[in-house]
Amino acid sequence: MKISELAKRADISAHTIRYYEKLGLLKPTQRSESNYRIYTNDDVVTAKFIKRSKECGFSLAETSTLLAIKNDKSQHVCAEAKNMTSSKIVEISEQIAKLKRMQSTLQELEVLCCGGQESAEFCSIISNLEKVV
Amino acid sequence: MKISELAKRADISAHTIRYYEKLGLLKPTQRSESNYRIYTNDDVVTAKFIKRSKECGFSLAETSTLLAIKNDKSQHVCAEAKNMTSSKIVEISEQIAKLKRMQSTLQELEVLCCGGQESAEFCSIISNLEKVV
DNA sequence: CTTGACCTTAGATGTTACTCTAAGGTTTAT
């Protein structure tokens, strides 16, 4: 199949597929006589693999590492995949914790402000941000 | 005070302070004869304002809007500050929700994998990512 | 009077992940 077919099946834009190729993540199996990229069903699997990996929060660089495992399983061990997964869980937990801190700070600010059409002269959101700690 | 003193007091690098100036967030009150940036205590307040705003999750562009309110309170109303705060809370909630989805997917993958030194041939993390949905 | 710390500028570089453009070649259907 050509790139637009792969794009449709994997739900990734053709642009992005070419970009992934440039990064070495997804090379078409062959080229047609007219130099068009020709993909196989295996490439669809790989494209979806990349998409799912991204949905799990792995960067393209990390996804590349996961792809290397997928593409040569016998040369890799479970520990590699599990370590990456565990690290990512920790990383995401930290991001969630940080966002929750932001959220509660913002909520504290939000309740203090009347939100009306009066001058911001005494707005508690602004004065709280201004406050020297 | 000169830039490094402000940098120390606000805990922002001098580089970053110059960058903020380029963006129009923090202009030094005056320049010395030798063209050095000279800051006042008010500038320290502003610098810390920027830092706190960032810590709340506001982008530099949004921080710029907040600064405009802070710097001319009488020309702005509480509603502006409160709307920004409420929107940011929503935005952060969405980010948290997304990260939680990732986290639970990753946790499902994690428990299935033995994590041992055996070949990744049957690694459930890899095969799950590979699985055509 | 020199050494080292500090200051200046414009602009290049880095990260992540695309997204788009221009200028052109190919395929397919009517």
Place this chain on the structure above:
DNA sequence: ATAAACCTTAGAGTAACATCTAAGGTCAAG
């Protein structure tokens, strides 16, 4: 045969947020 749809490339642009570099000027202390 010709128009629409599709393909190619290199490279530029975007967003967000810095971080660093080069090449040079200034200041305070010993």
